[in-house]
Each structure stands twice: as C-alpha cells, then as structure tokens.
Amino acid sequence: MVFSKLFSGTKDKWQPIIQQLEAIIGKDGIIRRKEELLTYECDGLASYRQRPALVVLPRTTEEVAATVKICHDNDLPWVARGAGTGLSGGALPREDGVLIVTARMNRILDRDLDNHCITVQPGVINNWVTQAVSGAGFYYAPDPSSQIICSIGGNVAENSGGVHCLKYGVTTNHVLGLKIVTADGSIIDVGGVVPEMPGYDLTGLFVGSEGTLGIATEVTLRILKRPESVCVVLANFPTVEDSGAAVADIISAGIIPAGMEIMDNLSINAVEDITATGCYSRDAQAVLLVELDGLQVEVETYKQRVKAICHQNNATGITTANDIDTRAKLWQGRKAAFAAAGHMSPDYFVQDGVIPRTKLVEILTEINALSDRYGYKIANVFHAGDGNLHPLILYDNAVPGAFEIVEEIGGEILKLCVDAGGSLSGEHGIGADKNCYMPYMFNETDLETMQYIRTAFNKKGLANPDKIFPTPRSCGEAANAQKIKQFKDAEIY
Amino acid sequence: MVFSKLFSGTKDKWQPIIQQLEAIIGKDGIIRRKEELLTYECDGLASYRQRPALVVLPRTTEEVAATVKICHDNDLPWVARGAGTGLSGGALPREDGVLIVTARMNRILDRDLDNHCITVQPGVINNWVTQAVSGAGFYYAPDPSSQIICSIGGNVAENSGGVHCLKYGVTTNHVLGLKIVTADGSIIDVGGVVPEMPGYDLTGLFVGSEGTLGIATEVTLRILKRPESVCVVLANFPTVEDSGAAVADIISAGIIPAGMEIMDNLSINAVEDITATGCYSRDAQAVLLVELDGLQVEVETYKQRVKAICHQNNATGITTANDIDTRAKLWQGRKAAFAAAGHMSPDYFVQDGVIPRTKLVEILTEINALSDRYGYKIANVFHAGDGNLHPLILYDNAVPGAFEIVEEIGGEILKLCVDAGGSLSGEHGIGADKNCYMPYMFNETDLETMQYIRTAFNKKGLANPDKIFPTPRSCGEAANAQKIKQFKDAEIY
Known part of the structure; x- marks a missing residue:
C-alpha cells in the first residue's frame, strides 16, 4: 500500500483511523488489501490511475458523515465514487486519502408519485429510477449512455446529460432536493419537493460540483409522465452543411425534439460495419436522427414538418419509426458509435465540448482540418440540438507518442469550442482531465x-x-x- | 438627511465620496436632495420605509463597478434597486448607505435569435424583452403580474415567477448568463450562450440571491418561440375539493398546462363586483383557469381532456376561449384579483407561500379556519399547478393593532406552508419582510x-x-x- 508523506514510514497512523471507521461501518465496509484496491484505481478515464489508501463502503448518511468527520479531524483527503463510469477522472483517488464508495447506498427511499418525485440513495443506478416508477407511467429523463451502470450520485456530481436532454434538460433540471454531507461532516438539506425555495439555490450549486463541495447522500428527483407517443426520423444528407441547416430549420420552426443527433461519414461507415442497420447510407456525409415525443397528434404533425425540413435541405433516405422495436433499430447505429470506433482502431479518445448550435458546420470543418493536419482520423458524433460535440480521435496506443498527440488534438478541439463561445465540457465534467484548460475559459x-x-x-x-x-x-x-x-x-x- | 453613526456629525465625510461618484457617473446621476430621495424610501412593500443617504444612477457595468468599489473602500453598505416593484422589501435602502438604481441601464445589448437568446441591461422592463423579439415570433416566458413595470434585474434578484411558470419554469430557468459586479467591485462573467458550462453553477446561485451577492449588469435570457395555439378553459366548481381534485387529475394525466390558477368564492365575488365578466359564477366555491399552449392539434386534444376531467369533478359553467380577446376576458377576473381585494377592503396584505400541490385543499381549509379564528376575511388566489398560494388578508389599517394581527395571520399561513413540506416564498422573495422566518424553514x-x-x-x-x-x-x-x-x-x- 502506498502512503503519502504524511503517513510514509508511519503506517501505524492508519490503525486508529481504520479502527474508528470499522466501528462505524463494520469490517465488511472497509477495503485495505492491495489487490482489492486495484478496482478503484481509476474511473472511466483509465489513463489516470491512482490507488487510494483505503476504501470505505458506507450504507447511510450517518455513516458517510462520520467517515467525512474522521477525514476532517485527521486532515485526510477524500474522494467520493459512484459506479466509476465517469469520463473525466472525477473519482480519481488520492494515494494519501480515503475513497468513499456509494455502491451499498442503493436503496430507493421514497416514491411520491402524486408530486412526481422520488428520493433515492446516491448509489442507485440511473436506470433503476425509471424501473421503479415505470409501472405508474413515469420515467426519469436524463439518460447518459452509461445509464444501465452509472449511479445517480455520479450523475449529480457531473451534472450528466444524455440524448434526451435537448428537450428535458440535464441532471440539474431534475434534482429537486439533496441531503448533503459537507466537508466537515455536517449534514445539510437543500431544496425540497416544491421547486421554489428561498435563500441561495444550493441544490443547483451542488449539482455539477464534481464532489468538491461534499457528498450527496439522498437525492430527490423529478420524474416525468411517459409521453403518449414517440417517433424517430432518420435522414441521410449529402453534405454536413445540409444536416446543420436542417437542425437550424427545425429549431427555428419552434420544434423542440426530445433528441437530435448527427453522425458524420466516418461514424456512419464504422457503425454500418458492425451493425448493418441498412438505414445509415454509407454515401451520406451526415445522418441526422430526430426523436419527437408527446401526444400522438403532436408527434404526427411534427414528424411531417421535420420530414419536410429534411427534404428541403436535400436529405435522402428518410426513414421514420413509431413502434419501439423499429425506433431501437434506427437508434442502433448511434448507440453503437463508440463501440464502432473501437472496431475501427485499437484505441480512441473521446472528447466532450460544447459550441453554440449555430456554429456546428464551421467547427466540424475545423475539426476535419485538424484531422488532416495531424494525420489522425476523427469520427464525429454530435448532440446536435444543444451543440454538444463528441469527436472520437482514433489512434494506436502502442505507437510511442501517439497518445500525447491525441491529447494535443483534443486540446485543440476544446480551444475551438471555447473560441466559438462554447464550453470545455458538455456532460463529462472537468475532473482531473481538463482542469488545466479552465484558465482558457475563465x-x-x-x-x-x-x-x-x-x-x-x-x-x-x-x-x-x-x-x-x-x-x-x-x-x-x-x-x-x-x-x-x-x-x-x-x-x- | 439622516446619516449613520459612521457619518453622523461628520456630514463632510460624504463630500469626497460624492465627488468621486460624480467624476464617474456625472452630476445628473447622483440624487442627494431629501425630497427626491423620498421616491426611493420603499419598494412594493410600503410598510417598510428607509431613506437612503444617496442614490446613484449608473449607465454601464464600469460605472456600477466603480460605484461598488467606492462603497467597498469606504465601508458603505449599498443596495441595488430595479423598478422598485418587489413585494418583500428586497430593495429597502440603508440610511447610512448608497442605493444603486438601474433605471438608466435600460438598453438591449444583443439579440441572438439563431441561438434563441437576448442580452439586456438590468433596468430593461420585463415586457420590453418580449416586445424586442416578438416580431421574429419569440417571447420571454416569466411573466410576473408586474411585468409591464418590473425590471429584469429585479426579476433576477428575486427569481420571479408568474402565471406561466408552471410549464416554463421561473426566472432561473431562463437566465443563461450574467455579468456581475461583486461586492468588492470585481466584474465576473458567469454562464453563457450554451447551457452546459463547467465549474460551479454561479448563474443559478446568483439568480434569487436578492442582491446580497452583487449586482447583475448584463443578463442573457433564453427566449422561446411563441406557440402556434393557446386556449383557456374556465370551470366553476361547487366545492374547493372538486377543483383541487381536477388539478390533481390534470397533472396525473400527464398534461402540463402553461398555467393553472384557482380562485375561491370570496375572490370570485370580489372580481365579479368590479369586472362583471359573467363567466365566474358567484355561487361557485372555486374557479379553475387552465391555459394550454402548443400545436393547434395538441391544444385541441388537451382542451377536450381538461374539460372531461373538470366535468368528472362536478364542474359546471365550463367556458373555453381560443382567440386572444376572449382569452383575455376569461383571465380578466384573475388579473383583477388584487384590485378587487382593494375594492372589498380599505387594505389588504398579500402573502406568498408554497405547498406541495397535493396539499392544496387541506391548506385552504386551514387558512379558512385561521380566517374564522381571527375574524379577518381571507381571499385566496393560487397558482394551483405549482402550489404557490397568494392569500389576501383583508383589513383596515385605520384600526389600531389590525396590521399586527394581519402580520400574525400571515406568519401562521407561512407556518402551515412549511409544515406541509412547502416554502416561505414562491416568487416574492424573503427580503426584509420574511428573514425572521428563515429559521423556521432552515x-x-x-x-x-x-x-x-x-x-x-x-x-x-x-x-x-x-x-x-x-x-x-x-x-x-x-x-x-x-x-x-x-x-x-x-x-x-
């Protein structure tokens, strides 16, 4: 086990701390063995690794508060970790610190269907929330692509998004209240069931604070009634410009789709290689996916308008789907985009940046120029509706120096985003990965x-x-x- | 002029400060004469009055920053004031301080229709925002009842709501970015055109902070496309319980109206006395107003569903309106509710509290019990969709001790709200009026x-x-x- 300077050569200093923690959490809630700690060395950003001194697995707010208090009293740094699916190293541990893992805080505490909300512990998996209320016709809107494995606590920390956040907003729009353990071990309640609360909006402040202000131990989430009807429109475009123009026209027409995604030619061919949906044309320079939801009459009306707008912007091969299976088929390519990148290349690096929607075509052109200049292929997948880009830079980590170049390209892309009036991160967070870029934006x-x-x-x-x-x-x-x-x-x- | 201890007997101490301010803002931007200062003694909460030592009227961010810096360097308290329509005394001046009035900061700085946003100075009137973009088919959603006179800066400070905030959210949901002068005179930019920004959500934190964190000098607002169709349904109910059940059923059906308001029998009769709309039945124990907006087919579908739900809950006299004039006629009674209270009684006190929507009927019963117990009539007007209550307590200020009793009743109502899991304020803020109740909630x-x-x-x-x-x-x-x-x-x- 590696200890910081504070504890190096004084391994015994951990003994009283471990004893205190064991008294609170129980022996089965403390992980100290080197081989078991390995699991916790990194989150989804595997290029940053650090073994923690100690992992604790509390079950309740009180156990978290007591753990944090011990850290506070002993000047021990601590990091909270949910499911470890984060992509910016936000849950990267400290070698001289404690990692507080919420895996056992996985209970649904309250369902208040009349007031359209549910209260959960932070270790509850995103998708479980929907499962817990779907029988009554509700769902939880934010849907990061990791939703079957990522936890609500992590979603809160990173203010996660997803393909349906265009219409419904990211996590912060769905968190009504929180129980928080702050860094001195105090417990505070912020927000509540009613949306209007006086005083400072500490709930909004905490969401997206990436574990730097404390740890949420209870989360009250807004749930939505499942829409009566859903439809997906898929359109193939001869140029990226045409697809960008279609997005602008859809938004200008006052249509707010549930989601609106663009994939470029490289991504299209990559996903066709592995999924063979047949709906994504290999010749198309861009595929646009538009999901519409609401009343049946509303969805039908918007579908016709979206199809007309796509036609006006030179789209071909327009497919639509209303039933759940056909919709899944149209989405299949988009959902397979990251896997397809892995199929095209030994390694890939996914960037996350945001630009004003109106700059989509311009920035994509510049990303393609970067690709040419550096000689690295870049596949592009966009949450086009809200300007959130996910360029996938393809490379081979076995080639010495390749990763460094890819990081440089990633940095250049962020620079383009910020220069265009956008942002360093749409939904993955800053974490340990992008903190050095913060002075470029602020x-x-x-x-x-x-x-x-x-x-x-x-x-x-x-x-x-x-x-x-x-x-x-x-x-x-x-x-x-x-x-x-x-x-x-x-x-x- | 009254000075604080700091300056009492040393009136000359203001001279160098006034000279510095004049050098920055110009003589015409400084108000010092007692009779002119009278205007600024109070905001919409006229029961709290305090003349400021000095009023300044800056025009730019730089002038605000310089003013605040002078206050900072000289330890002078300062208060920002917009149009002075606030109802919680948030703009109540300090006798020993400076009042920074944004009346001359009334310019629209940028319209970015492609990205659906507009940037304005804080003194811009709420309604001007819609006027500035309505030609292009846009509007600004938050619509406090004072919208033709209240300023955006004040809306930001108090996180103002309005009858259409049920569907579209209060001010904080519409502020994308801010330029802020903090209390030491620094200028910071928070948020931006794109909704996803890394770091702490300082925009969300600032909105609703009631001038205690600084002063916003530029505000970037989200604007929405005007809906294709709008419809109002008005229904008269034989009991308050029936109207509450209709609200619950509408929400349960997954319908999110743009607005949903309830008025009780006392309010109904009061507004009929002065407006004689004929649609509000004097026998009804409650009138429910539901505004629906969206696509024409969508509005038509929801209208039929809302009517059916009202019928199922024993409503009679259901009227609907699609065209703007008839809609205005249906709204007329609701809009006249405060004026009607003034017609019924020499004075009235409007309370602002929030309860979970499911507790509407229970709390209204308790408010009526309070009315009986104290012997003061209380007319009730509710933003029923989001549980925001506005009980109007009728009294005569000429009767000694009446105001104190009314304040006590107001406090009892807030207690009911908080005990029901609600909040001390829905849209008026805490200000100078309710700060003593904060420990009851937090x-x-x-x-x-x-x-x-x-x-x-x-x-x-x-x-x-x-x-x-x-x-x-x-x-x-x-x-x-x-x-x-x-x-x-x-x-x-």
Missing part, C-alpha cells in the same frame, strides 16, 4: 470566485482535491504545463 | 452554509445587508422577535 477573477465557493463548503480542501481547478500539483505534469503554455502564448489567457 | 447548519456563500462573494457584508437572513438588527424588532419566539415555542426550530 479569467482569474472568475476562478477566484469559484474557489471562494469551494472554500465556503470545503475549508480544508479535503473534499476531492485537485479536481476542476488548475492547481500546481495537477498542472505540474509536463504535458499539461505545455498545453497551458501554448494557450497562454495564444494571448487568450 | 436549521442552523443550513443557514450557516448560506452565510458562507454570502461571505464568499460579499466579504464585508456591504451588499444588501440585513436581507434574507435573520440578523440581530432585523430580528430586533419586537413584533418579529415575538413571531420567532412563537415558532420556537412550537418546538420546530
């Missing part, structure tokens, strides 16, 4: 204000240190330092 | 956490002191102290 005063907030909740800086914000430690790595330097040289900082 | 740790946030932005406590939070000063008044004591005695604190 000026010193902005970051300082955020630090004040962090300090307000997290005085000793023990809750998920080194995440979100650039710090000497995380920016000390050569590669990152170089990136920042380049950005500063561009006279933007 | 425990010490919750309030302490909010204070940490306040301090993070507002270290010296100079930005709108004494608002939102209970402080010795504002709770020192006998009446309030008594109220808190009662609440504490109830063993809830």
Whole structure:
C-alpha cells in the first residue's frame, strides 16, 4: 500500500483511523488489501490511475458523515465514487486519502408519485429510477449512455446529460432536493419537493460540483409522465452543411425534439460495419436522427414538418419509426458509435465540448482540418440540438507518442469550442482531465470566485482535491504545463 | 438627511465620496436632495420605509463597478434597486448607505435569435424583452403580474415567477448568463450562450440571491418561440375539493398546462363586483383557469381532456376561449384579483407561500379556519399547478393593532406552508419582510452554509445587508422577535 508523506514510514497512523471507521461501518465496509484496491484505481478515464489508501463502503448518511468527520479531524483527503463510469477522472483517488464508495447506498427511499418525485440513495443506478416508477407511467429523463451502470450520485456530481436532454434538460433540471454531507461532516438539506425555495439555490450549486463541495447522500428527483407517443426520423444528407441547416430549420420552426443527433461519414461507415442497420447510407456525409415525443397528434404533425425540413435541405433516405422495436433499430447505429470506433482502431479518445448550435458546420470543418493536419482520423458524433460535440480521435496506443498527440488534438478541439463561445465540457465534467484548460475559459477573477465557493463548503480542501481547478500539483505534469503554455502564448489567457 | 453613526456629525465625510461618484457617473446621476430621495424610501412593500443617504444612477457595468468599489473602500453598505416593484422589501435602502438604481441601464445589448437568446441591461422592463423579439415570433416566458413595470434585474434578484411558470419554469430557468459586479467591485462573467458550462453553477446561485451577492449588469435570457395555439378553459366548481381534485387529475394525466390558477368564492365575488365578466359564477366555491399552449392539434386534444376531467369533478359553467380577446376576458377576473381585494377592503396584505400541490385543499381549509379564528376575511388566489398560494388578508389599517394581527395571520399561513413540506416564498422573495422566518424553514447548519456563500462573494457584508437572513438588527424588532419566539415555542426550530 502506498502512503503519502504524511503517513510514509508511519503506517501505524492508519490503525486508529481504520479502527474508528470499522466501528462505524463494520469490517465488511472497509477495503485495505492491495489487490482489492486495484478496482478503484481509476474511473472511466483509465489513463489516470491512482490507488487510494483505503476504501470505505458506507450504507447511510450517518455513516458517510462520520467517515467525512474522521477525514476532517485527521486532515485526510477524500474522494467520493459512484459506479466509476465517469469520463473525466472525477473519482480519481488520492494515494494519501480515503475513497468513499456509494455502491451499498442503493436503496430507493421514497416514491411520491402524486408530486412526481422520488428520493433515492446516491448509489442507485440511473436506470433503476425509471424501473421503479415505470409501472405508474413515469420515467426519469436524463439518460447518459452509461445509464444501465452509472449511479445517480455520479450523475449529480457531473451534472450528466444524455440524448434526451435537448428537450428535458440535464441532471440539474431534475434534482429537486439533496441531503448533503459537507466537508466537515455536517449534514445539510437543500431544496425540497416544491421547486421554489428561498435563500441561495444550493441544490443547483451542488449539482455539477464534481464532489468538491461534499457528498450527496439522498437525492430527490423529478420524474416525468411517459409521453403518449414517440417517433424517430432518420435522414441521410449529402453534405454536413445540409444536416446543420436542417437542425437550424427545425429549431427555428419552434420544434423542440426530445433528441437530435448527427453522425458524420466516418461514424456512419464504422457503425454500418458492425451493425448493418441498412438505414445509415454509407454515401451520406451526415445522418441526422430526430426523436419527437408527446401526444400522438403532436408527434404526427411534427414528424411531417421535420420530414419536410429534411427534404428541403436535400436529405435522402428518410426513414421514420413509431413502434419501439423499429425506433431501437434506427437508434442502433448511434448507440453503437463508440463501440464502432473501437472496431475501427485499437484505441480512441473521446472528447466532450460544447459550441453554440449555430456554429456546428464551421467547427466540424475545423475539426476535419485538424484531422488532416495531424494525420489522425476523427469520427464525429454530435448532440446536435444543444451543440454538444463528441469527436472520437482514433489512434494506436502502442505507437510511442501517439497518445500525447491525441491529447494535443483534443486540446485543440476544446480551444475551438471555447473560441466559438462554447464550453470545455458538455456532460463529462472537468475532473482531473481538463482542469488545466479552465484558465482558457475563465479569467482569474472568475476562478477566484469559484474557489471562494469551494472554500465556503470545503475549508480544508479535503473534499476531492485537485479536481476542476488548475492547481500546481495537477498542472505540474509536463504535458499539461505545455498545453497551458501554448494557450497562454495564444494571448487568450 | 439622516446619516449613520459612521457619518453622523461628520456630514463632510460624504463630500469626497460624492465627488468621486460624480467624476464617474456625472452630476445628473447622483440624487442627494431629501425630497427626491423620498421616491426611493420603499419598494412594493410600503410598510417598510428607509431613506437612503444617496442614490446613484449608473449607465454601464464600469460605472456600477466603480460605484461598488467606492462603497467597498469606504465601508458603505449599498443596495441595488430595479423598478422598485418587489413585494418583500428586497430593495429597502440603508440610511447610512448608497442605493444603486438601474433605471438608466435600460438598453438591449444583443439579440441572438439563431441561438434563441437576448442580452439586456438590468433596468430593461420585463415586457420590453418580449416586445424586442416578438416580431421574429419569440417571447420571454416569466411573466410576473408586474411585468409591464418590473425590471429584469429585479426579476433576477428575486427569481420571479408568474402565471406561466408552471410549464416554463421561473426566472432561473431562463437566465443563461450574467455579468456581475461583486461586492468588492470585481466584474465576473458567469454562464453563457450554451447551457452546459463547467465549474460551479454561479448563474443559478446568483439568480434569487436578492442582491446580497452583487449586482447583475448584463443578463442573457433564453427566449422561446411563441406557440402556434393557446386556449383557456374556465370551470366553476361547487366545492374547493372538486377543483383541487381536477388539478390533481390534470397533472396525473400527464398534461402540463402553461398555467393553472384557482380562485375561491370570496375572490370570485370580489372580481365579479368590479369586472362583471359573467363567466365566474358567484355561487361557485372555486374557479379553475387552465391555459394550454402548443400545436393547434395538441391544444385541441388537451382542451377536450381538461374539460372531461373538470366535468368528472362536478364542474359546471365550463367556458373555453381560443382567440386572444376572449382569452383575455376569461383571465380578466384573475388579473383583477388584487384590485378587487382593494375594492372589498380599505387594505389588504398579500402573502406568498408554497405547498406541495397535493396539499392544496387541506391548506385552504386551514387558512379558512385561521380566517374564522381571527375574524379577518381571507381571499385566496393560487397558482394551483405549482402550489404557490397568494392569500389576501383583508383589513383596515385605520384600526389600531389590525396590521399586527394581519402580520400574525400571515406568519401562521407561512407556518402551515412549511409544515406541509412547502416554502416561505414562491416568487416574492424573503427580503426584509420574511428573514425572521428563515429559521423556521432552515436549521442552523443550513443557514450557516448560506452565510458562507454570502461571505464568499460579499466579504464585508456591504451588499444588501440585513436581507434574507435573520440578523440581530432585523430580528430586533419586537413584533418579529415575538413571531420567532412563537415558532420556537412550537418546538420546530
């Protein structure tokens, strides 16, 4: 086991801490063995790895609060971890700290169907929420692609999105209230069942704070009535410009689809290689998928309008589907996009950035230019409706230096996003991965204000240190330092 | 002019400050004469009055920043004021401080119709936003009843609602980005055109912070496409229970009306006295107004469903309206509710509280019991869809002690709301009026956490002191102290 300087050579210092934790959580809730700790070395961003000193698996708010209090009293950094599916290293542990894993906090605490809400522990899996209320005709809207394995606590931490967030909003729009353990072990309740609450909107502040303000131990979520009808329109376009124009026209027409996705030619061919749906034309430069939901008459009307708009913008091969199986078939290609990237190339790097919707075509052209300049293929998958890009940079990690170049390309793409008036992250978060880019998007005063907030909740800086914000430690790595330097040289900082 | 201890007997101390302010804002932007300052003594909550030492009328972000910096450097408290229509005394000045009035910050800075947003200065009137974009088929959704006179800056400070916020959400759901001058005179930019931004959601935190974290000098708002069709359904119910059951059934059916309002028998008769619409039946114990919007086919379908639900719940006299004039006629009674209260009684006190929608009938029964117990008539107007109550307590201020009793009844109503799992305020804010009730809703740790946030932005406590939070000063008044004591005695604190 690796200990920080604080504990190096003084392994015994952990003994009283472990004893205290065992008294609270029980022996079966503490993981100390090196081989068992391996599981927790990284989250979905496997290029960052760090073994924690200790893993604890509490079951209740009180156990979490007691654990955090012990960390606070002993100046131990701690990191919260849900299902570990995050893509920005937000749950990367500290070698000198405690990893609080919510896997056993997996109970549904309350269903209040009359008030359209449900209260769950943070370890509950995203998809379970819908399962718990679907019998009564409800569902939980935010649907990250990992929804069958990711946890609500992680969704709250990263303010997760999904393909249906265009119409319904990301996680923050669906969290009504939280029970939070702050970094000193205090328990606070924020928000509630009614949406209008006085005082500061601490619920909104906490969602997306990536574990740096505390840990949510109960989450009250808004649930929605399942729409009467759903329809998917798939259209193949001869140029990316045409698909972008169709998106703009759909939005201009006042239509707000549940989801609206674009895939480029490289992605289309990749998914056809593995899924052979037949609906995605290999010649198309872009495929647009539009999902519409609501009343049957409403969906039917919008379907006709969307088809007409696609036709006007030179689409061919327009397919529509109303029943669930055919809809799944049309979505199959989009859902297989990441797997298909893995099929095309030994490795791929997925970037996550946001641009104003109106800049889609312009930025895609620039991403293609980057691809040509660096000689790396980039497959593009977009949440086109809200301008959230997911370029997949294909590479071979066995080639020395390839990963560094890919990271550089990823950084260039983020630069394009920010320069276009967009954002460093749409739904994956900043975590340990992008904190060095924060000064490219925010000026010193902005970051300082955020630090004040962090300090307000997290005085000793023990809750998920080194995440979100650039710090000497995380920016000390050569590669990152170089990136920042380049950005500063561009006279933007 | 009244000065604080800081300046009492040292009137000259203001001279250098006024000189500095004049150099920045110009002589025409400073108000010092006693009779001119009278206008600024109170906002819409006229029972609290305080003349400020000085009023400044900046035109730009830089002028605001310079003003705030001067206050910061000289330890002068300051309060921001928009149009002064607030109902919780949020813009109540300090006798020893500066009142920053945004009346001259009334420019529309940018219209970005492609990205469905508009950027305005804070002094822009709510209704002007819609006027500025209606030619292109857009509108701004939050519609407080004061929308033809209230300002966007005030809407942001109080997180204002309105009758159409059931479907579209309150102000915070429509603010994409802000330029803020914080309490030390720094300028920060939060949020932006794209909805997904990394770091803490400072935009969401600032909206509803009632001027205690700084002053917004630019506001980027989301605008919506005007719906193709709008319809109003008005139904008269023989009992309040029936109207409450209809609301529950509409929501359960997955229908989300743009607005859904209930008025009780006393309100119905009061508005019929002055408007004589003829649609509100004087015998009805409740009138329900439901506004539906969307595609024509959608609105028509929902209209039939809403009518059927009303019928099933014993409604009579169901009227519907699609064209704008007839709709306005149906709304006329609801819009006249406050004026009608003024017609029924020399004075009235409007309370603002929130309850879970499912508790509507129960709480209304309890409010009626309070009315009987105290012998004061209470007319009830509800944003029924989101459980936001506006009981109007009728009284005569000429009767000694009447106002104090009315305040006590208002406090009892808030107690009912909080006990039912609701909130102290739906849309009017806490301001100077309800800060003493905050401990009834939040425990010490919750309030302490909010204070940490306040301090993070507002270290010296100079930005709108004494608002939102209970402080010795504002709770020192006998009446309030008594109220808190009662609440504490109830063993809830």
